[in-house]
Each structure stands twice: as structure tokens, then as C-alpha cells.
Amino acid sequence: MTSDISYTTEDISKLLKISKLTVYDLIKKGDLPAYRVGKQMRVDAADLEAYKVRAKSGRGVAIKTEPKESVPSQPHITTKTASQHAIVITGQDVSLDILAKHLEKKAPQIRPLRSYVGSLDSLIAMYKGESDIVSTHLLDGDTGEYNIPYIRKLLIGSSYVVVNLVSRAAGLYVQKGNPKQLRGWADLQQPHLRLANREKGSGARVLLDEQLRLHGIPSQLMVGYEQEESNHMGVAGKVALGEANFGVGIEKAAYMVGGVDFIPLIKERVDLVMLKKPENLAWIEAVKEVLQSEAFHHELRPIQGYDLSQTGRILFET
Incomplete structure (x- = not known):
């Protein structure tokens, strides 16, 4: 029925x-x-x-x-259950699931809804009013700055606060023993490399595209550039199975998948963006308190590759 x-x-x-x-x-x-x-x-x-x-x-x-x-x-x-105020948290990192759990305990009147969307699409969703807490890790190759150049361009006219969630190593997944001897971004100009790529709008895809642009490497050199995986695990898995020579992602997935080596090339910053509307101010304070709490840090510390030295720090505010 x-x-x-x-x-x-x-x-x-x-x-x-x-x-x-x-x-x-x-x-x-x-x-x-x-x-x-x-x-x-x-x-x-x-x-x-x-x-x-x-x-x-x-x-x-x-x-x-x-x-x-x-x-x-x-x-x-x-x-x-009783009515609660729903807030949408977008992003794919597991730290966001942990944040949602702690936030629900800290502020029972809040009902976190998780949406697993890439960084750029998350910011666009916030601009369209479809998301309340956005996580983003987007490198601006011209300035070397993470996130804030994109946020300022996409959220024009909005009042917002940017708070650090975690920092983490990003780089290349390569086959065991690194047979192609890929040590840096410039090595990606080798002909006929097979790539396991991420979807457009993801932080890893933006990182790769920015590095290819900065190093003058045409994406057409790479086999598989147009074929996309929706997460780091999928990319690392393709490399581990020998279906790709390399992929771009974070350290944690290499340890979880196994069968791949990880070449760290950059420390990326994963930040949270929250719109400072009057009705949001109470739960924004609750988010800040969770990010700065020992309980939250205690749960993140065992996760491979996280740097919590700036977690909870306000990086930009309008």
C-alpha cells in the first residue's frame, strides 16, 4: 500500500x-x-x-x-520526528559527514542534509540558494591561492564567511614502483600517458587543468582525459588495476585502495563557506564551535593525510 x-x-x-x-x-x-x-x-x-x-x-x-x-x-x-531546520552540506570529503554528526549533537534543532557534489558545483549551488554549507578545494593557478579567488567571483554581492576545514596532500596516483617515473607536473608531458580523470568541477580536476595550463601541456596528449570518475577512490582504483598510468587525487585514497604509489605535489586547503544571512548566524556559530572542538579534532586525527593546524580558523569574511 x-x-x-x-x-x-x-x-x-x-x-x-x-x-x-x-x-x-x-x-x-x-x-x-x-x-x-x-x-x-x-x-x-x-x-x-x-x-x-x-x-x-x-x-x-x-x-x-x-x-x-x-x-x-x-x-x-x-x-x-519533530520539525527541524534543515541545512544542506555539499562536498565529498568524509570530514563533512563527521561534521554533520557533531553538528546534529551540538544543535539538535539543525537537521544536516548531505549532498556529495564537487567543489565548483557546490559553490554554484550556494549561489543558486540550494546549499547552506559548501566545502571547496579549488586552486587558482595564477595566484597559487586556494578557494577565495573562486568564492569572490561566484558569490558577488553576498555576505559570507570562509573557515578552514582541513588541509591535505594532493598529488599523483601512480602504478606501484612508478614505472613512468612521474615526479612532478612537468613529467605529464610524456606522450601517450593514460589518465584516470575526475569529473568537471571537482577540485582534483581543477588542480590538474590548472597545472596543465601553467606547464603548457595539452590535455590531448593524454589518453582517457575525457573519461571521468566521480571520486578519488575510483581514480586510484583505475591506476591500481593498470587501466591508467596516473591520476590526480589525495593521499588518503591511495592508502585505502592499495596497489598504488602516491606522489605528493601540493598541500591543498579544504575550506567551508557559509552565507551570513540573519537566519543563519546561530547555526554558523555552532559550526565554528564544532570545528574548534577537541571532540571533532579527536575524530579526524586518525584519518591519513589530514593537517588540522588551521581547522576552525576564519580565513576570509565579508
Whole structure:
């Protein structure tokens, strides 16, 4: 029966043919009632049908559809929780999942929603009003500065604060023993190198493209440049399997995948961006307190490759 069916945010994204960020935005605005089961947000089938009726009659939010296939519904046994203020946290690093958990404990009135989106798309989502906390690690090759040049260009006219989350080593995944002898960015001009690339808009993709530009290396030299993986693990895995000579990513994934060597080339800064709207100020303070807390640091310290020396430090504020 319909009353026994609920959907995940991913299900709704596919059923309505919209992005997961749009689903989160509907939940955040209260247009689509949702509740938490474990780490997942779920929406009852009856509430989804009610939203669709409102949208068709012009009383709901208009949505732009994309041609995607639907997925089957899933049963659940649960009860709805009290209303909370939902905030969307975008980014792919595991430290954001840990942040969401600590924030929920620190401020029970907050309901963190996680969206696993790359750095550039996260900033665009914030500009469009679809995200509340954005993580970004984007290198500006001309200045050597991380994040702030992009933030200032994309969030023109907004008031915001930039706080450091973590710093970490980024560089090259290479096959065991480094048979191609790749030691730096300039070595990528070797002909016929096979690349495991990241998706457009990700921090790793921006890092690679900026280094290719700075070193005058045409991307056309590389086999596989147009083929994209959606995370660091996928890139490292391709290299470990011998399907690529190299990829760009972070140290942690090399240790998790195994079978690859990691060549550190740069320390990248992963920062959080939060818009300083009046209604956001209370939970922004809660985020700052979590970032500076010993409990949060204690949970991050065992993770390979994290530098917490600037975690919680305000780097830029308008």
C-alpha cells in the first residue's frame, strides 16, 4: 500500500527527474515533508503524491525535469520526528559527514542534509540558494591561492564567511614502483600517458587543468582525459588495476585502495563557506564551535593525510 512506502532523496531525484540538490531544497523549504531513518532522509509516498498534486495545480514549486529512469519504491517502518531546520552540506570529503554528526549533537534543532557534489558545483549551488554549507578545494593557478579567488567571483554581492576545514596532500596516483617515473607536473608531458580523470568541477580536476595550463601541456596528449570518475577512490582504483598510468587525487585514497604509489605535489586547503544571512548566524556559530572542538579534532586525527593546524580558523569574511 502507498502508506507503507517511502523514498530516499536519490529515489525522488530519479522519479521526478531533478537533481538531488533540488530535492534537498524542496525539503529545506518545507515543500516536501521528510524525516530521518539512520543516516538517510526519507519521504513518504503520500507526501510525495501530495507535492505532485500541488505542483500540477500551480500551488507547488515548479521543477525542471531531465530524462532519467525511475527506481522502485522501498518499504520502511518508522515514525516521523519533530520539525527541524534543515541545512544542506555539499562536498565529498568524509570530514563533512563527521561534521554533520557533531553538528546534529551540538544543535539538535539543525537537521544536516548531505549532498556529495564537487567543489565548483557546490559553490554554484550556494549561489543558486540550494546549499547552506559548501566545502571547496579549488586552486587558482595564477595566484597559487586556494578557494577565495573562486568564492569572490561566484558569490558577488553576498555576505559570507570562509573557515578552514582541513588541509591535505594532493598529488599523483601512480602504478606501484612508478614505472613512468612521474615526479612532478612537468613529467605529464610524456606522450601517450593514460589518465584516470575526475569529473568537471571537482577540485582534483581543477588542480590538474590548472597545472596543465601553467606547464603548457595539452590535455590531448593524454589518453582517457575525457573519461571521468566521480571520486578519488575510483581514480586510484583505475591506476591500481593498470587501466591508467596516473591520476590526480589525495593521499588518503591511495592508502585505502592499495596497489598504488602516491606522489605528493601540493598541500591543498579544504575550506567551508557559509552565507551570513540573519537566519543563519546561530547555526554558523555552532559550526565554528564544532570545528574548534577537541571532540571533532579527536575524530579526524586518525584519518591519513589530514593537517588540522588551521581547522576552525576564519580565513576570509565579508
